[in-house]
Amino acid sequence: MKKGATTTARISSAADDAQLIALAQAGNEQAFTVLVRRYEDVVFRFAFKVCRDRDKAEEAWQDTFVNVFRKLNQFDGKSKFSTWLYTIVTNNCLMKRRKRKLDDAIVPLELPDGFRDEPMQDSNGRPIQTIASWKETPLHSVMDTELRHTLDRAIEKLPYDYRIVFLLRDVEGNSAEETAKILHLSVPAVKSRLRRARVFLRERLNEYMTS
Amino acid sequence: MSAKKLKCREIAEHVCAELDEGMNSAKCRAIRRHLETCPNCASYLNSLKTTVKLYRAYPAPALSARRRKALFEVIRHSGKESAESRKKSQSKCG
Numbered sequence: 001m002k003k004g005a006t007t008t009a010r011i012s013s014a015a016d017d018a019q020l021i022a023l024a025q026a027g028n029e030q031a032f033t034v035l036v037r038r039y040e041d042v043v044f045r046f047a048f049k050v051c052r053d054r055d056k057a058e059e060a061w062q063d064t065f066v067n068v069f070r071k072l073n074q075f076d077g078k079s080k081f082s083t084w085l086y087t088i089v090t091n092n093c094l095m096k097r098r099k100r101k102l103d104d105a106i107v108p109l110e111l112p113d114g115f116r117d118e119p120m121q122d123s124n125g126r127p128i129q130t131i132a133s134w135k136e137t138p139l140h141s142v143m144d145t146e147l148r149h150t151l152d153r154a155i156e157k158l159p160y161d162y163r164i165v166f167l168l169r170d171v172e173g174n175s176a177e178e179t180a181k182i183l184h185l186s187v188p189a190v191k192s193r194l195r196r197a198r199v200f201l202r203e204r205l206n207e208y209m210t211s
Numbered sequence: 212m213s214a215k216k217l218k219c220r221e222i223a224e225h226v227c228a229e230l231d232e233g234m235n236s237a238k239c240r241a242i243r244r245h246l247e248t249c250p251n252c253a254s255y256l257n258s259l260k261t262t263v264k265l266y267r268a269y270p271a272p273a274l275s276a277r278r279r280k281a282l283f284e285v286i287r288h289s290g291k292e293s294a295e296s297r298k299k300s301q302s303k304c305g
């Protein structure tokens with residue numbers, strides 16, 4: 001790395017990704033540090049949710065930024081930097097995982113039994129509800145141990161290929177196209193896995209959320 | 212879509228696929244009308260939305276300071292290494 005670039009000017013933390021990447025590609029260490037700072041939490045939280053293990057997530061996190069450092073010159077700016085980053089961290093998480101039997105399972109699209117073709121009606125012609133409503137859950141209730149365990153158990157049972165799609169798309173907020181790019185899948189394949197993942201998780205939370 | 216009467220199962224599959232996209236398209240008007248009058252499909256849609264909301268809110272721990280330090284040590288080290296290997300290869304050529 002060239003020494004001069006780091007000392008000439010302080011890099012604003014408001015600099016956009018493209019500026020930081022260009023500087024870091026030219027060997028500016030400070031620009032690289034700002035880039036790490038900007039994405040370190042996103043990458044770690046995601047790795048933790050995928051790996052479901054703190055140590056593995058930290059290793060995957062470190063490997064990811066080492067890869068970014070070494071391969072930054074290969075980033076061509078055609079996709080978003082975050083998309084490139086998710087691709088690297090996803091691969092690193094994949095390498096850390098111990099493959100389980102259930103990861104080969106295909107998740108069916110299971111709708112709850114309460115669905116009929118049309119809602120049943122009472123004697124006054126009013127529809128009868130056969131799909132129970134979920135109880136109100138303010139977001140801070142995610143801190144409740146019981147709910148967290150329910151969420152943990154459900155997502156741990158979700159086969160890895162579906163879990164990763166759910167996390168990238170619904171939790172991280174990547175678009176279907178970005179998710180497809182990260183996982184080298186077609187957009188319809190992403191959508192199909194996402195639907196199945198949502199239904200799978202919903203079914204496993206249902207008992208807790210209606211009791 | 213308007214001529215055919217929509218069945219709950221179709222609605223359920225559709226709202227599941229399009230949880231956050233396309234629900235405002237013209238094609239979805241029939242579905243939205245159905246949702247207004249069908250307690251089952253409305254309840255199902257809400258439960259799917261809540262599922263996503265809960266996993267989004269699920270807290271993850273913070274990265275340890277030790278790990279952050281370790282990253283920059285590895286990077287500094289690998290930076291030196293590549294500089295040295297560049298020097299070596301240059302001196303070999305020369």
Ligand SMILES: [Zn+2]
Pocket residue numbers: 118119218219220222245249250251252253
């Ligand atoms: Zn319905």
